[in-house]
Amino acid sequence: MANRAHFIIMFVLLGIFLTSCSSKAPSGDSTQGLILGGNVLYPENEPTSIVLKKGKNSEILSDVDDYPSRPEVSPDQAKMAYIAPFEFEMAGDVWMYIFSSGEKLKLIMKEAFGADCSVKKLLWADNDHLLVLVGNKVGTVSSNRELYVYDQSSNISKSILKTDENQDIQDLAIHANHIEFNMATYNDDSSDFTKEPYSYSIDDLLAIE
DSSP: OHHHHHHHHHHHHHHHHHHHHHHSOOTTOTTSSOOBTTTEEOOSSSSOOEEEEETTEEEEEEOGGGOOOOOEEOTTSSEEEEEESOOTTOOOEEEEEETTTTEEEEEEOGGGGOTTEEEEEEEESSSSEEEEEEEESSOSSOOEEEEEEEETTTTEEEEEEEOOTTEEEEEEEEETTEEEEEEEEEOTTSSOEEEEEEEEEHHHHHTOO
């Protein structure tokens, strides 16, 4: 009887444990936010589009005719930003999708940085500030020369870093609360360049007036 009672107790405890585990939402649950490769689909090796999965259904946020860039999801998974169109020698608008409301907004018009410029890359500095890398719209030599930050609270973009005419911001990324990139400096005929790494605190750059 003692062994049988012990078995019953263990069985009940195991049932409680399994019920508790199954009731917890898994980390990164797509019902709680946007997850690239989860409920946000962006095929890399075929005509690009951005599709949002909603249970058994799906919504096309930006189709193949829009030529959207890879979407960048905010750290809190509440929103994502992308460029469309994102094609060679074409200027694109910056768009944002808000998960909670399902709203799609055009954040920045393609003309905002001048007729000869286009947005080349987006990165979230934090949940409220979007980094916008801008370069020349035409030309075969990469020319990413100015970095802006878009503040959602004020709806204002401001320049926080600008290069010389013979320089190019490359490999822009965020690591450990720092913005890191390589600065390429071209020779006179742009046939060759040297690279130098840079790292700036995000807090310091966001504080620039």
